[in-house]
Amino acid sequence: MTSTASSTRSTGSTGRQGLASKFAAEQALTRLLKVEWQVGKTGKLTPVAHMDPVKLAGTTVSRASLHNPDEIARKDIRVGDMVIVQRAGDVIPQILGFVPEKRPKDAKPYKFPEICPVCGSHAVREVNEKTGKVDAVRRCTGGLICAAQRAERLKHFVSRNAFDIEGMGDKVIEEFLKLGFISSPPDIFTLEKRKVKLEELEGWGETSARNLFAAISQRRTIALDRFIFALGIPHIGETNVRLLARAYGSASALREAMRAAGKEEEAHQELMSHDGIGPIVAEAIVDFFGEPHNVEVFDKLLAEVEATPLEAVRQSQVSGKTVVFTGALEKMTREEAKAMAERLGAKVAGSVSKKTDLLIAGPGAGSKLKDAQKHGVEVIDEAEWLRRVGGQIINRLE
Ligand SMILES: [Zn+2]
Incomplete structure (x- = not known):
């Protein structure tokens, strides 16, 4: 720093320094050059501000977070504005606001992107799950093709409750993506047809390649x-x-x-x-x-x-009832039990409330059992559950 120049009011660099001296040490004034949108691995669009480089708390800062997209609109920050940027500790610098008297005449209100900058799909505003209101957050809808989201979506696609392709873990997905073997889910099913030489990859052999092709093939039919x-x-x-x-x-x-x-x-x-x-x-x-x-x-x-297609829902003793499972099950997994209940027209809930009709409690049942007693919910064990729905299982197998 050579001078404080507090009387200088031009918009040039001396003016910036002059105004900066009026703020706390970790704040500075600089010009907002553009707003760039980054797409996260789940498709969320986050604004990043690009500014004229400015000294701030000992380092030169040229990028800042706008925290959330709402702030651009709420604070009416526009490209070309002189903005107040703050850096506290090691966190990413933030834009706090702008100086109204320094706004260029032609500065236009910021327009949010309506398409994903990575893949060109529609970017939509989401409804906030908690408030039920439309959020400022925008999300790319091109989940299956967006390069920013590709890895996460493919990992999800092959995961246990989805296609459940054995031998296709996160590492394999990452490697295949990097090598250009796959870019979206259908590519998984054309690997063999395209004669991709998996056996030539490091750590792979003919057996592992054959096994993966077989595992993929097995999933050509799926619920x-x-x-x-x-x-x-x-x-x-x-x-x-x-x-x-x-x-x-x-x-x-x-x-x-x-x-x-x-x-x-x-x-x-x-x-x-x-x-x-x-x-x-x-x-x-x-x-x-x-x-x-x-x-x-x-x-x-x-x-x-x-x-x-899934089997049609069958009428049963438990149709229309809300049921909850707790504790250990011996004859089936929790997933199978849930699926069975739903096939029989029951609604499976995760916790016990006044609305619960039936609690199926196995060994080790804890707080849900207490809740059921509190609300006067009927409690039965797995054997009784099977007895009640047993007829339907036989029907299903016929
Ligand atoms: Zn996208």
């Missing part, structure tokens, strides 16, 4: 709910996928219905009429199918894979 889950649509969990699978019956029917729900009120109402499909889920799935890139990948996938 529709897993198929939908594998797509990795935001907010669409395992309960929702079963619901959607049952409601629409086939992958292509789902695709048509969701495309229609994005355009026609009637189809949208139909989607919303399913118990358990709220506005957030509905919007997420409509957005997904509203993105042509995704539909293209979806269709390519359907050309390789057959998604089989």
Whole structure:
């Protein structure tokens, strides 16, 4: 620092230094040159401010966080503004605000991107799960093709509750991506056809290559709910996928219905009429199918894979009841028990409340058992559960 020059009011560099002296040591004034959007691995768009380099707390700073996209709008920060940037400790510098009298005449209100800067898919505003209001956060809807999201989506696609492809862990996905063997899910199913030489990779041999091709082949037929889950649509969990699978019956029917729900009120109402499909889920799935890139990948996938419909819900003693499982089960896994209950028309909840009809408690049941007693919920063990639904299991196997 050569002088404080506090009387200088020009917009040149001396002026910047002069004004900076009026702020605390860790704040400075500089010009906002542009806002760049980074796409996270789950598709979230985050703004990064690029500024004229400025000395701040001993280092030169040229990039800052706008914290969340809302701040750009709320603070009406515009490109060209002289902005107050602050750095506290080791955190990323932040833009606090701008100097109104230094705003260039032609500065325009900031326009948020409507397409993903990485893949060109629609970037939509999400509904906040907690508040139910439209969030400032934008998310790229091109989950299946977006390079920023590719690795995460592919890992999800092959994961245990999705396609469950044995031998295709995170490391293999990363390696195949790097080598350009795959870029989106359908590519997994064309590896063998394309004669990709897996056996030539380091650590691979003919046996491991053959095993992976076999594991992939085994998944060419898959239940529709897993198929939908594998797509990795935001907010669409395992309960929702079963619901959607049952409601629409086939992958292509789902695709048509969701495309229609994005355009026609009637189809949208139909989607919303399913118990358990709220506005957030509905919007997420409509957005997904509203993105042509995704539909293209979806269709390519359907050309390789057959998604089989789930069995219809059967009427039973537990149809329409809300049930909760707790403690250990001996005859089946928790997943199987849940799937069975849902097949029989029951709703499986994660915790006990007044609305619970039945608690199936195995050894080791703890707080849920206490809650059930408190709310006067009927409690039965696994054997009694099987007895009540037993007839339906036999039916199912016939
Ligand atoms: Zn994208």
